[in-house]
Amino acid sequence: MQTGSAKLPSQFYDVIVVGAGPAGNYAAGELASLGHKVAVLEQKETPDIGICCTGIISPECFDSFGVTPEVILTRANSAKFFSPSGKSFRLKTEKVQAYVVDSAYFNLAIAARAKAQGATYFLSSRVSDVAIKKDEVQIEALCLRQKELFKTRAVILATGFKPELTQSLGMGKIKHFLIGAQAVVKTKSIDEIEVYFSQEVAPGFFAWLVPISADKALAGVISPYHAGLYLKKFLASSFCQGKVVGDEAEIRQKVIPLGTLPRTYGDRVLVIGDAAGQVKPTTGGGIYFGHLGAKIATEVLGDALNTDDLTAARLSCYQRQWRTKIGREIRLGYWVRQAYARLNDRQVERIFNFLDSGGVTKALLNSPNFFFDWHSRLILAGLKYSLVHPLRKIWYLLSREAGS
Known part of the structure; x- marks a missing residue:
């Protein structure tokens, strides 16, 4: 992959993608594979640096x-969920529901695929x-401390949660956000995903332990x-006693749009991606929704490039x-x-x-609406189920207690 140079930006591109995350890399590769001249501007030295993602x-x-399975660390078909007091229940299916990928190598593999499809990468290039x-x-970009000017027919912003550019272009900004913090830790007796709900260690959301080896x-x-700070509190809490035996790496943090x-x-x-708010509010995950956004963007932009109509009116169908x-899914989440x-x-x-005693988890787990990527289907199934089952109590709790 290339780095910035005074001579390189003299070329005129069909599309420039700003940001080399999974969504941006995928979009770059797809558009390049269609024969368009594509460049990617990434502020990091390589696309695998400083990633904060559970994968x-x-x-x-x-x-x-379309990447090789070597980036998969583990396969998961079960998870345990812990209450504030330590009470837990387990969900398990016969079929593998999720892969835990090495996020850094996963993103690098998508970028390598995009480059093989014809995209040009300018690394250490911060767009201003x-x-x-x-x-x-x-x-305008600062490439290896040198100002450069790139020209293109169209641009895709895949910058993550960085509102400066979208605001400057009159697109507004995402007003609410969360912060994710993560670290690699040494563990024992952890063989499945564990999710912890406690306002003491994860106010407003949850904490997790996800085995990677x-x-x-x-x-x-x-x-x-x-x-x-809450991650440190979680690691020092009773939840992690006997499970976490030592920290291995620094804590990494990321802003998550809400x-x-x-x-x-x-x-x-x-x-596209986090920059557009294409993120699951229930988990903070952005890979899948960002990928869907990137797929739609490449289809719309590809057609617009071919007809040379890049007006807002033509591109509005993307949104x-x-x-x-x-x-x-986003609204309900x-x-x-x-x-x-x-x-x-x-x-x-x-x-x-209630969940532990009512048989609700088993009923919903066996529901045809149980899909890993589509949480709203399960939520709506729960609402429907509540009409004929005591699960209505949980929705009563959520609506009544949330207002108290």
């Missing part, structure tokens, strides 16, 4: 990226300005604030399509997260007691 994705999502002109887009796991917390960007298209520009695909965030540990414990 849990469904087999279907993994397969659609995007200017939409009548016949082109001009992008026989004696290592990813420990993480998502919280609206001070996620790094809600969607008001406008994800404009003249000669599309926004309609991706919101039709995942908009309801946002409601569930907001309701949960208002509960205290006593109320969370009551919900766990």
